[in-house]
Amino acid sequence: MTPLAPSMQLVPDEQDSETYYLNMGPQHPSTHGVLRLRLHLEGERILGVEPVIGYGHRAHEKMAENRDYLQFLPNTSRIDYLSGMIYNLGYCQAIEKAMQIEVPERAEYIRIICGEMNRISSHLLWFGTYLLDLGGFTPFLYAFDDREKILDILDSVTGSRLTYSYGRFGGVCMDVDDTFLRAVADFCDYFAKRIEEYHKLVTHNVIFRHRTKGVGVMGADLELDYAVTGPCLRAAGVARDVRKDEPYGIYERFDFDVVTAEGGDCLARHMVRMGEMEQSLKIIGQAVRNIPDGPVMAAKVPKRIRPPEGEHYFACESGRGHFGMYFRSDGTDVPVRMKLRTPSFVHVSTMPVVLPGTMLADTVAILGSIDIVIPEIDR
Amino acid sequence: MDTLRQTLTGAWSLLVGMKVTLSHVLRKPVTSQYPRERIEMTQAYRNVIRLIEIDEIGSHDCIDCQACVRVCPSDCIKVEGERPEGMRKKRATLFEVEFALCSECGLCLDVCPTDTLGYSREYDQAGFKRSDFLYDLLHEWAPMEEGVREKLRAEEAVKAAAKKAAAEAKAAKAVTEAAATEAASGYDDTAEAPEA
Amino acid sequence: MTVFLHLFDNPWIGIAAGTGALMGFVTVNALWLIWLERKVSARMQRRYGPTEVGPFGLLQTVADMLKLIGKELITPDHVHRPLYLIAPVLVFAPLVALLSLLPIDADWVFHDFDIALVLLLAFSGLNVIGIFAAGWGSNNKYALLGAVRAVAQNISYEIPLLLAVIPIVLMTRSLSLHEIASAQAYPFILVQPLAFIIYFISATAETNRAPFDIPEAESELIAGFHTEYSGMRFGAFFLAEFTNMVIVCAVATILFLGGWKGPLLPGWLWFFIKVYGLIVVMMIFRWTFPRLRFDQLMTFAWAILVPLALVNLLVTIVVLKL
Numbered sequence: 001m002t003p004l005a006p007s008m009q010l011v012p013d014e015q016d017s018e019t020y021y022l023n024m025g026p027q028h029p030s031t032h033g034v035l036r037l038r039l040h041l042e043g044e045r046i047l048g049v050e051p052v053i054g055y056g057h058r059a060h061e062k063m064a065e066n067r068d069y070l071q072f073l074p075n076t077s078r079i080d081y082l083s084g085m086i087y088n089l090g091y092c093q094a095i096e097k098a099m100q101i102e103v104p105e106r107a108e109y110i111r112i113i114c115g116e117m118n119r120i121s122s123h124l125l126w127f128g129t130y131l132l133d134l135g136g137f138t139p140f141l142y143a144f145d146d147r148e149k150i151l152d153i154l155d156s157v158t159g160s161r162l163t164y165s166y167g168r169f170g171g172v173c174m175d176v177d178d179t180f181l182r183a184v185a186d187f188c189d190y191f192a193k194r195i196e197e198y199h200k201l202v203t204h205n206v207i208f209r210h211r212t213k214g215v216g217v218m219g220a221d222l223e224l225d226y227a228v229t230g231p232c233l234r235a236a237g238v239a240r241d242v243r244k245d246e247p248y249g250i251y252e253r254f255d256f257d258v259v260t261a262e263g264g265d266c267l268a269r270h271m272v273r274m275g276e277m278e279q280s281l282k283i284i285g286q287a288v289r290n291i292p293d294g295p296v297m298a299a300k301v302p303k304r305i306r307p308p309e310g311e312h313y314f315a316c317e318s319g320r321g322h323f324g325m326y327f328r329s330d331g332t333d334v335p336v337r338m339k340l341r342t343p344s345f346v347h348v349s350t351m352p353v354v355l356p357g358t359m360l361a362d363t364v365a366i367l368g369s370i371d372i373v374i375p376e377i378d379r
Numbered sequence: 380m381d382t383l384r385q386t387l388t389g390a391w392s393l394l395v396g397m398k399v400t401l402s403h404v405l406r407k408p409v410t411s412q413y414p415r416e417r418i419e420m421t422q423a424y425r426n427v428i429r430l431i432e433i434d435e436i437g438s439h440d441c442i443d444c445q446a447c448v449r450v451c452p453s454d455c456i457k458v459e460g461e462r463p464e465g466m467r468k469k470r471a472t473l474f475e476v477e478f479a480l481c482s483e484c485g486l487c488l489d490v491c492p493t494d495t496l497g498y499s500r501e502y503d504q505a506g507f508k509r510s511d512f513l514y515d516l517l518h519e520w521a522p523m524e525e526g527v528r529e530k531l532r533a534e535e536a537v538k539a540a541a542k543k544a545a546a547e548a549k550a551a552k553a554v555t556e557a558a559a560t561e562a563a564s565g566y567d568d569t570a571e572a573p574e575a
Numbered sequence: 576m577t578v579f580l581h582l583f584d585n586p587w588i589g590i591a592a593g594t595g596a597l598m599g600f601v602t603v604n605a606l607w608l609i610w611l612e613r614k615v616s617a618r619m620q621r622r623y624g625p626t627e628v629g630p631f632g633l634l635q636t637v638a639d640m641l642k643l644i645g646k647e648l649i650t651p652d653h654v655h656r657p658l659y660l661i662a663p664v665l666v667f668a669p670l671v672a673l674l675s676l677l678p679i680d681a682d683w684v685f686h687d688f689d690i691a692l693v694l695l696l697a698f699s700g701l702n703v704i705g706i707f708a709a710g711w712g713s714n715n716k717y718a719l720l721g722a723v724r725a726v727a728q729n730i731s732y733e734i735p736l737l738l739a740v741i742p743i744v745l746m747t748r749s750l751s752l753h754e755i756a757s758a759q760a761y762p763f764i765l766v767q768p769l770a771f772i773i774y775f776i777s778a779t780a781e782t783n784r785a786p787f788d789i790p791e792a793e794s795e796l797i798a799g800f801h802t803e804y805s806g807m808r809f810g811a812f813f814l815a816e817f818t819n820m821v822i823v824c825a826v827a828t829i830l831f832l833g834g835w836k837g838p839l840l841p842g843w844l845w846f847f848i849k850v851y852g853l854i855v856v857m858m859i860f861r862w863t864f865p866r867l868r869f870d871q872l873m874t875f876a877w878a879i880l881v882p883l884a885l886v887n888l889l890v891t892i893v894v895l896k897l
Contacts, residue, residue, distance in 0.1 A: 022716055071452040074484035135866025138400055141620040145409055159425035165484040201399040206389030207786055207865050361868045386879060400863045404618045
């Protein structure tokens with residue numbers, strides 16, 4: 001009889017009668033998608049973890065090889081559907097960087113506003129579902145109510161709520177008007193007060209603090225070894241943010257802080273994300289005040305997008321971390337290879353190191369706090 | 380004592396949390412009672428595409444250029460056209476969108492040269508079979524197609540006639556100018572060539 | 576309403592009628608409480624809750640119950656049949672028996688036991704056996720984990736529950752619920768606030784309600800010990816939970832809030848107002864707070880609640896001696 005692959009073994013070996021395998025299977029309320037975690041447990045303590053991915057593989061990178069650059073644009077929103085706008089605009093910026101296309105000022109400001117709104121909505125969803133995993137059902141609905149406001153605002157200008165195909169090479173496809181800017185400003189005022197409520201309801205709550213303080217500590221060394229980025233890295237005290245280290249667009253003109261926390265536990269990650277939402281509000285406020293008039297599309301955009309031959313790389317800061325787009329072009333319409341470096345793929349690979357030694361209930365807390373999106377892992 | 384202080388702070392945080400949730404009871408619910416309340420879609424809302432009326436023509440202006448077919452990432456548009464009798468412009472005879480495949484990216488609207496593609500305002504399509512989502516965009520424009528073609532033919536004829544008249548006028552003008560130049564220079568080209 | 580047993584000539588008919596009345600109360604109570612829970616949680620979350628079926632959605636639970644009754648009772652192949660089948664009964668039956676001990680008004684009680692309190696605490700323990708039978712008999716890792724946690728949790732929280740009740744017993748020198756309620760010229764919560772808080776927290780843990788709902792932790796263990804149950808068997812667990820809520824809140828009213836005492840309105844109405852008021856507080860707890868981790872739950876019971884309850888008991892003894 002052929003031996004089963006390690007990930008299929010569900011009964012322990014003969015000599016091992018104390019431990020058991022538990023499948024936190026592809027269908028589970030807390031794995032945020034179709035992720036399978038094969039846990040090796042002794043009682044409630046975890047001895048080993050094996051993440052089994054691939055249940056959501058949709059072959060985006062292969063699709064990129066069969067579509068030209070403009071046709072791949074809708075795919076970019078769907079890689080990580082929570083940061084769809086950021087990925088979309090990042091892809092446009094990648095091609096613009098390769099083809100040396102100048103983007104008008106107004107379009108850059110619009111991109112910043114939409115990208116940061118998307119970041120807030122992504123963090124809000126994380127907040128809601130994290131509390132849902134921990135057992136508090138109500139903050140989920142509050143977060144989604146706020147998120148509806150963001151989605152309505154973005155819907156009014158792009159036409160979609162989740163998978164925006166808003167950016168085009170050379171700018172954005174539709175202009176914004178004063179109603180949009182006023183709605184954004186109103187939302188910023190409203191949301192600043194909501195964050196205070198969330199702090200009162202959740203962050204200071206003793207049960208929440210007990211569930212997250214000291215749980216799932218990921219030290220800076222471990223994270224740098226595994227190339228963890230984004231809020232997880234900043235929660236360990238390392239101030240790395242693509243918007244500050246390798247600024248793209250017009251991020252250099254904006255005054256915002258890189259939010260860090262000490263400790264690297266779940267509570268630190270929570271504080272970093274709440275802080276990031278506040279910083280995004282700051283950026284949006286500055287953008288709304290300073291947005292100039294003008295066209296939103298570059299004047300001279302080539303009819304056929306043919307990036308110069310060779311390798312091109314572009315990185316942007318999504319809700320989860322450093323999102324990198326690498327593509328190799330041979331001068332034709334269609335890329336030879338497109339590789340998407342997604343942060344969640346890297347973060348899930350730290351699970352076999354972080355989870356052993358914790359309890360089963362902590363698994364859910366830690367998995368929720370690193371904010372993974374499974375479609376991003378499987379692409 | 381530290382434990383006692385922690386317990387009291389903890390208990391206080393729980394009470395504050397309860398105050399937050401209870402304060403929400405006094406706020407108005409945010410549910411919209413669909414289907415009794417129809418939801419208003421925004422102006423830019425994207426749904427299945429439709430052909431928009433172009434004012435000068437009084438109907439759609441699809442000229443079967445296949446640009447939208449080529450750009451669609453999901454291969455969901457099918458367009459066929461013909462050049463009607465006596466017309467230089469083509470008209471579409473078949474325009475089908477398989478909406479089940481559409482990803483609502485809006486690229487087809489961007490590349491349409493005559494700007495005749497737009498979004499429809501429906502948002503709650505439902506069907507029992509896949510063929511329910513095969514939309515025929517020419518269905519609403521079929522009754523007036525003949526009239527439109529007549530109109531276009533007439534316009535083109537007028538334009539062609541005007542162009543021909545302009546060309547003739549230009550040719551006649553050239554001839555008269557040449558004759559005037561001749562008279563001014565005294566050159567008599569009606570004379571026979573001198574005998575060699 | 577005197578004791579049912581004397582209403583009919585044949586005691587067996589009396590028992591049957593009494594049981595029927597109790598089951599009727601259990602069902603109506605569950606219907607009403609499920610509706611209340613959905614409405615309370617909806618309002619806290621800025622939505623409407625059930626509105627379609629019946630006025631204000633009151634008949635929604637009836638529709639849900641009909642659906643549950645109509646479901647197929649699937650018995651998976653791999654379960655241990657005796658335990659699997661007896662578990663819902665073990666969980667449900669003691670609670671129905673306990674309902675007969677509660678005095679609703681000064682002279683409305685099924686049977687006035689003079690050790691009613693002891694009986695109540697004893698029967699609450701039977702609940703645990705049923706849960707464990709469900710988890711073990713399901714032959715499912717998730718169910719077993721849920722059952723193990725439930726047993727540990729219920730047993731741990733019985734100690735503070737007991738310790739919080741003893742001061743009241745010392746004050747009134749009686750174990751009969753009827754006498755304790757009658758002896759309250761002023762509600763005992765005014766002199767025993769700490770005991771009330773400890774009792775209420777332990778009661779929430781006994782009924783497996785959030786923030787102590789680890790046994791049925793939806794986001795971790797699918798559905799805990801009742802994962803493998805469907806249809807009306809699941810309904811039995813559900814009914815048991817709501818009946819348990821009524822019982823513990825009724826005991827809290829009788830011991831601490833004065834039972835049926837109150838001005839103007841008839842006694843039984845006051846009783847129900849107080850009981851359902853406490854249940855609403857339990858519901859607010861559920862929808863506001865996240866869940867405690869299992870070992871934190873145990874630490875909370877043993878390291879915080881038990882010492883506090885002992886201190887309270889000591890102070891009561893000292894004060895009573897003086």
